[in-house]
Amino acid sequence: MATQDPLWQEWNDSTARNFHAKEITVFTAVPHKGVNTTYRNDYPEPPLHWVQPPPPDHSQRPTPEFGHTTSHRDAFKEWPLMDAPRRGQRAEQKHNPKLSAMTTSRNDYKCPLIPAPVVRTPHQPFRPRDATMGTTTMRADFLPWEMPSHPGRPQPPGSKPTKFQGNTTTRNDYNWPKELPPPPPPKVNPAHVVTPFEGSTTYRDSYEIVPLPPGMSADIGLQVATRPYKAGGIGGQFELMIKQGTPAPAAASKTFTTVVDGQNTAAIVVVAKRAEHPDGVILGYFNMAGIKAAPTGIPKVDVTLKLADEKTLHASAVYRQGNKAKTLTFAAKKGPPLRTVAQLSDVPRAF
16 A cells, blocks of 8 residues: 655636546446446346256146046046945944943043142241231331251351341442451542532533634545536536544545446545645545546446544555556645645645
């Protein structure tokens, strides 16, 4: 990736004409019959790897009795029915055995015996309260449940049972047990200590407006044409990529195309400009060469601007059809930040 210092060259009508017939314009997807298209119906259906065979056609199948196809009822031959048994005569049972039981009533089946439920003796018998049922939901009316002792479970050293205070549900209301050593003081991170506000108001109008520096207010974009020249396009226009006030790091990408038929070079001109001024400053430029001759709108060039910090800007262009890429980095190591310069008067005399 090549690196160069910003040019700090003024960008106006005269300097913009230097890139005539090499400019780029924003790509708009428009279908071109026979050349290029983005319409779904213009793409041929891809061949499938496996196709289900069609169902067999039985319409032309010959029959011995009937020589042609028909849907008339009289053309169908009557199907002979099986001889039905006479009345009072039972058909011979051949596939199912005879029922060996003599009844299907539920009372003839014996119900299995269910074992009696196991009665569990609680550790503590139930002690009713004198309070009327449903008159209170306070925790103090409920007796604490005494947990049974487990002789096999080892107790931690120095632990003693503490008495439950049944009148609170908040952590801050619990007292630290006296029989335990005092807790260690909480660790305070010096980075998280916030100085208390010493003012006497929180109203927005009471705060003094701090004027911002004149720099850091330029937009970063590219020199483009409004549309192709044959469609009445005007060159030397500014296409916004990174808006002023956007904090670094920031990135923006757009797709562009050529402005004249048969254009083989695209000039990527990076410009810093303020919205209130028609002119700006050229930070730098490079050419994407090797574009195949084609009508306007067919070549596609993807341009990406990445503002790593206020003094480093990465510009890259990718030509899709030719699979070519070119990158350039503008690094203001000794000069002022990139977005502070929008006119030549903003550049210091010595830096």
